Amino acid sequence: MTDFDPFADLSDDELDAMLEEGSLAEGAGLPAMSCGTDVPEGFHSGFVALVGRPNAGKSTLLNACYGEKVAITSPVAQTTRRRLRAVVNREGCQLVIVDTPGIHKPKDGLGSELNKSALGELADVDVIAFVIDASAPIGRGDAWVAERVAAAKAPKVLALTKADLAGPEQMLKQLEAARALVDFDDEIVVSSTEGFNVEAFVDVVAGFLPEGPRWFPEGMGTDEADEVMVAEFVREKVLLRTREEIPHAVGVICDEFERPKRDLLRLHATVYVEREGQKGILVGKGGEMIKRIGIEARRDLERMFGCRVFLGLDVKVKPHWREDAREIRRFGYAADDE
Numbered sequence: 001m002t003d004f005d006p007f008a009d010l011s012d013d014e015l016d017a018m019l020e021e022g023s024l025a026e027g028a029g030l031p032a033m034s035c036g037t038d039v040p041e042g043f044h045s046g047f048v049a050l051v052g053r054p055n056a057g058k059s060t061l062l063n064a065c066y067g068e069k070v071a072i073t074s075p076v077a078q079t080t081r082r083r084l085r086a087v088v089n090r091e092g093c094q095l096v097i098v099d100t101p102g103i104h105k106p107k108d109g110l111g112s113e114l115n116k117s118a119l120g121e122l123a124d125v126d127v128i129a130f131v132i133d134a135s136a137p138i139g140r141g142d143a144w145v146a147e148r149v150a151a152a153k154a155p156k157v158l159a160l161t162k163a164d165l166a167g168p169e170q171m172l173k174q175l176e177a178a179r180a181l182v183d184f185d186d187e188i189v190v191s192s193t194e195g196f197n198v199e200a201f202v203d204v205v206a207g208f209l210p211e212g213p214r215w216f217p218e219g220m221g222t223d224e225a226d227e228v229m230v231a232e233f234v235r236e237k238v239l240l241r242t243r244e245e246i247p248h249a250v251g252v253i254c255d256e257f258e259r260p261k262r263d264l265l266r267l268h269a270t271v272y273v274e275r276e277g278q279k280g281i282l283v284g285k286g287g288e289m290i291k292r293i294g295i296e297a298r299r300d301l302e303r304m305f306g307c308r309v310f311l312g313l314d315v316k317v318k319p320h321w322r323e324d325a326r327e328i329r330r331f332g333y334a335a336d337d338e
């Protein structure tokens with residue numbers, strides 16, 4: 001937890017005015033849960049979709065709720081290409097939080113698949129958390145997502161995130177604009193990076209979950225295969241190191257995953273780009289860039305798998321793969337692959 005408090009500059013009256021509109025919770029006003037014990041009776045469980053426009057902060061919020069990094073994040077729009085489910089256990093309830101690709105007007109075959117994947121979740125979950133960036137003006141992108149969210153049946157919670165980047169005035173404006181888009185059942189301001197109101201967010205969405213079973217064993221973290229996690233962590237480092245069109249043109253496949261010893265993983269991944277020029281940039285002078293990407297990915301993977309990792313990387317060119325349905329599927333980015 002941190003000392004960060006986005007409401008610190010507000011007078012009591014201003015804060016009251018904010019709270020009046022909805023149950024804008026600073027850990028307060030949370031729906032009471034009837035599941036105080038471990039017994040199955042009164043246990044609440046269900047699926048919570050994080051949706052929003054690209055770069056809103058969905059994956060970062062998922063990681064904060066889960067308590068460790070399982071979803072990759074970056075400032076590049078459309079970082080998330082696969083639906084990722086992470087199991088969050090709390091006393092008396094289990095939330096399966098579903099991170100979805102940012103919903104946007106698609107420009108290519110890959111974009112259409114990403115939208116399909118995210119929009120598909122809206123019909124299947126128990127709660128929808130609409131994640132809106134408090135620091136970026138609400139615009140047509142949010143409105144486009146809102147139209148789709150508003151049409152869904154599940155309860156809707158507004159998660160106004162990146163509160164650490166917005167002043168109270170800006171936050172109020174954002175709240176008003178968000179309320180004009182969707183009739184929310186509840187709303188909360190969070191900062192995933194500062195850990196502000198993350199637990200309160202979990203409580204708010206848990207309050208909308210129906211009584212139900214533990215869907216996944218307590219020890220289970222995500223439903224993603226190890227090979228997919230390797231490919232995604234490599235892709236994240238590429239996104240963080242490259243600019244302009246390269247992040248969007250990159251697809252990664254983990255093609256070797258061996259455990260020759262209990263405390264050692266031998267991994268290999270191939271990074272695909274669409275053009276020779278992009279390959280040149282990614283490899284870098286004397287292989288310097290790809291080497292750095294490999295070192296950074298290896299560090300994260302060693303932390304995640306809890307053992308030593310040897311990671312080999314290759315860069316190859318696959319022209320126009322983002323327009324090719326078969327290739328999109330091969331990378332695992334197709335909506336019905338998941």
Ligand SMILES: Nc1nc2c(ncn2[C@@H]2O[C@H](COP(=O)(O)OP(=O)(O)OP(=O)(O)O)[C@@H](O)[C@H]2O)c(=O)[nH]1
Nearest residue numbers: 055056057058059060073074078079080102162192
């Ligand atoms: N300061 C601050 N930055 C944040 C916060 N949440 C997310 N970010 C940053 O915002 C950027 C985008 O975050 P992501 O979590 O990748 O966004 P996303 O909505 O999953 O994006 P897509 O994958 O494009 O759909 C990253 O650089 C994050 O570090 C926050 O609470 N505070």
